[in-house]
Amino acid sequence: MRENVQKLGSILFKGGCGFYRQLSWKGPERRNNVLFFFVLFLCAVFVSAYWIDASITADSKPANLFKVLRKPKRRIELPLNCTAGNLTRTCPAGYPSTYESGKYENSSAAPVCPDYFRWIHEDLRPWKDTGITREMVEGAGRSAKFRLVVVNGTAYVEKYRKAIQTRDVFTLWGILQLLRRYPGRMPDLDLMFDCDDRPLIRSRDHRGPNAAPPPLFRYCGDDWTLDIVFPDWSFWGWAEINIKPWESLLKELKKGNEMTKWKEREPYAYWKGNPYVAPTRRDLLKCNVSQEQDWNARLYIQDWNRESQQGYKESNLEQQCTHRYKIYIEGWAWSVSEKYILACNSPTLLVRPNFYDFFTRSLVPGRHYWPIRGNDKCRSIKFAVDWGNNHTQEAQAIGEAASSFIQEELKMDFVYDYMFHLLNEYAKLLKYRPTVPPNAIQLCSETMACPANGLQRKFMMESMVKAPKETGPCALPPPFDPATLQAFQREKQDSIKQVETWEAKSWESN
Numbered sequence: 072m073r074e075n076v077q078k079l080g081s082i083l084f085k086g087g088c089g090f091y092r093q094l095s096w097k098g099p100e101r102r103n104n105v106l107f108f109f110v111l112f113l114c115a116v117f118v119s120a121y122w123i124d125a126s127i128t129a130d131s132k133p134a135n136l137f138k139v140l141r142k143p144k145r146r147i148e149l150p151l152n153c154t155a156g157n158l159t160r161t162c163p164a165g166y167p168s169t170y171e172s173g174k175y176e177n178s179s180a181a182p183v184c185p186d187y188f189r190w191i192h193e194d195l196r197p198w199k200d201t202g203i204t205r206e207m208v209e210g211a212g213r214s215a216k217f218r219l220v221v222v223n224g225t226a227y228v229e230k231y232r233k234a235i236q237t238r239d240v241f242t243l244w245g246i247l248q249l250l251r252r253y254p255g256r257m258p259d260l261d262l263m264f265d266c267d268d269r270p271l272i273r274s275r276d277h278r279g280p281n282a283a284p285p286p287l288f289r290y291c292g293d294d295w296t297l298d299i300v301f302p303d304w305s306f307w308g309w310a311e312i313n314i315k316p317w318e319s320l321l322k323e324l325k326k327g328n329e330m331t332k333w334k335e336r337e338p339y340a341y342w343k344g345n346p347y348v349a350p351t352r353r354d355l356l357k358c359n360v361s362q363e364q365d366w367n368a369r370l371y372i373q374d375w376n377r378e379s380q381q382g383y384k385e386s387n388l389e390q391q392c393t394h395r396y397k398i399y400i401e402g403w404a405w406s407v408s409e410k411y412i413l414a415c416n417s418p419t420l421l422v423r424p425n426f427y428d429f430f431t432r433s434l435v436p437g438r439h440y441w442p443i444r445g446n447d448k449c450r451s452i453k454f455a456v457d458w459g460n461n462h463t464q465e466a467q468a469i470g471e472a473a474s475s476f477i478q479e480e481l482k483m484d485f486v487y488d489y490m491f492h493l494l495n496e497y498a499k500l501l502k503y504r505p506t507v508p509p510n511a512i513q514l515c516s517e518t519m520a521c522p523a524n525g526l527q528r529k530f531m532m533e534s535m536v537k538a539p540k541e542t543g544p545c546a547l548p549p550p551f552d553p554a555t556l557q558a559f560q561r562e563k564q565d566s567i568k569q570v571e572t573w574e575a576k577s578w579e580s581n
């Protein structure tokens with residue numbers, strides 16, 4: 072192909088430029104000389120464009136200028152086959168399970184993953200020196216909802232306990248989609264997963280060289296525990312409350328965000344949620360506007376039962392970018408709502424959190440959100456809104472930094488790549504060859520989606536990976552070196568202290 076490109080280039084060059092050169096030499100008028108230089112200029116532009124492009128083609132990347140000459144790649148589709156056998160029990164044969172080289176680009180050219188991927192190394196650090204034994208994994212079984220095993224590219228699950236709603240179902244669905252996205256590239260695995268809210272494996276119970284903490288996967292962690300954080304089920308949909316899979320929701324959030332310009336939004340802080348899951352949320356309700364006080368907060372109770380009866384008309388996430396500020400407050404643990412709240416261009420007023428999920432540790436107060444005190448919420452919210460309405464450019468910059476983080480760094484491609492790298496790094500630590508437990512059943516998209524119905528099935532079909540990805544995952548960034556990590560944590564603390572100092576000063580003067 073490269074030869075063709077070069078031939079075409081030289082024909083155009085010789086033909087086009089040569090012809091005009093002859094013309095201009097013949098004509099005596101100055102006009103022709105002007106024309107000659109103009110044509111020479113055009114030729115130079117063409118040649119340089121051609122040359123730059125040819126140098127790109129040299130490492131076999133498609134050349135933009137000659138894209139039309141490129142042969143279209145054949146895509147391998149993986150349709151869902153619901154007609155094969157008894158699909159509540161068996162998976163169809165013919166899933167690709169080996170990596171066919173040549174189908175993927177050379178991964179050394181892969182772009183580097185977002186910064187939050189570096190926390191993968193931190194989460195796995197407790198096992199860095201000892202590795203992970205079968206006994207450690209089975210120790211985590213005491214609190215797991217299921218055990219997931221991948222052998223030769225096929226997934227097996229052993230369910231231990233019932234999970235809340237369909238958290239386990241959509242988590243397993245997500246892992247199956249990862250296997251469809253990267254067939255033959257997932258290592259053998261054996262892991263325990265807990266779908267409950269709060270982390271359990273306390274660091275203080277597992278100190279020293281023989282600590283052997285049980286590796287337990289879940290959706291969030293905190294500073295006192297060692298649980299390994301993994302993307303939550305809502306990325307594939309939350310059927311019980313009609314929250315769509317992330318890929319399509321993200322596009323709608325973007326559109327919703329464009330509906331009202333920031334300056335035209337209500338100049339208050341908005342929150343809508345369920346206050347009964349945690350005391351701190353009930354405490355927040357005291358900050359609502361009343362006859363006597365206006366803390367600049369507009370707070371509403373989300374009644375999921377009523378909403379589900381009325382078709383979720385009042386809980387459209389796409390239509391919640393109506394206020395200049397949005398409040399995020401944790402529930403019983405981290406809240407799935409954080410990504411939806413950060414996606415509006417309205418700065419998030421983030422009430423001091425106790426938990427983190429897989430992406431939030433890379434968010435910086437003052438850059439991606441505005442910190443709110445946990446123990447003096449009302450005054451803190453009032454100050455934040457006043458400050459933002461006085462400093463509209465800075466406030467908008469915070470809102471935009473967060474929404475572009477969500478749109479670009481948290482898109483579904485990166486969610487899958489995060490899972491890919493986390494599971495790969497985890498598998499490297501295993502000191503035994505995983506085997507299929509006697510009570511485990513084979514899992515595939517067919518056994519899950521074919522018997523499903525209603526919203527569950529709809530969300531599964533919508534979030535299904537339709538074909539293997541042709542390029543590799545992004546490149547995992549290296550671990551933080553301790554000094555960088557410390558400096559980063561200090562930057563975050565300093566930024567919070569700065570805001571608290573401003574608050575204190577303003578309260579003194581009033």
Ligand SMILES: *[C@@H]1O[C@H](CO)[C@@H](O)[C@H](O)[C@H]1NC(C)=O
Pocket residue numbers: 150152153154155156163164
């Ligand atoms: C589905 O599986 C059945 C049985 O294995 C096979 O006969 C059929 O051709 C498959 N259908 C598709 C669309 O692949």
Ligand SMILES: *[C@@H]1O[C@H](CO)[C@@H](O)[C@H](O)[C@H]1NC(C)=O
Pocket residue numbers: 157158159160
């Ligand atoms: C499929 O297998 C399940 C579980 O053994 C059984 O209850 C069901 O009747 C089977 N369905 C068909 C169509 O054979």
Ligand SMILES: *[C@@H]1O[C@H](CO)[C@@H](O)[C@H](O)[C@H]1NC(C)=O
Pocket residue numbers: 177178179
């Ligand atoms: C990928 O690229 C690197 C560096 O360019 C090269 O050393 C390696 O052999 C390539 N691997 C494959 C599979 O092409």
Ligand SMILES: *[C@@H]1O[C@H](CO)[C@@H](O)[C@H](O)[C@H]1NC(C)=O
Pocket residue numbers: 222223507
């Ligand atoms: C996995 O592949 C290995 C090597 O091909 C084979 O020995 C083993 O039986 C396979 N295991 C399963 C569960 O398919």
Ligand SMILES: *[C@@H]1O[C@H](CO)[C@@H](O)[C@H](O)[C@H]1NC(C)=O
Pocket residue numbers: 356359360361369370371372
């Ligand atoms: C907060 O105040 C607004 C305006 O008065 C009201 O509509 C809303 O219901 C209040 N929220 C709560 C949780 O009481």
Ligand SMILES: *[C@@H]1O[C@H](CO)[C@@H](O)[C@H](O)[C@H]1NC(C)=O
Pocket residue numbers: 454457458461577
């Ligand atoms: C906002 O501006 C008003 C008027 O200049 C001033 O009185 C108030 O202290 C400012 N508040 C903050 C938080 O910046």
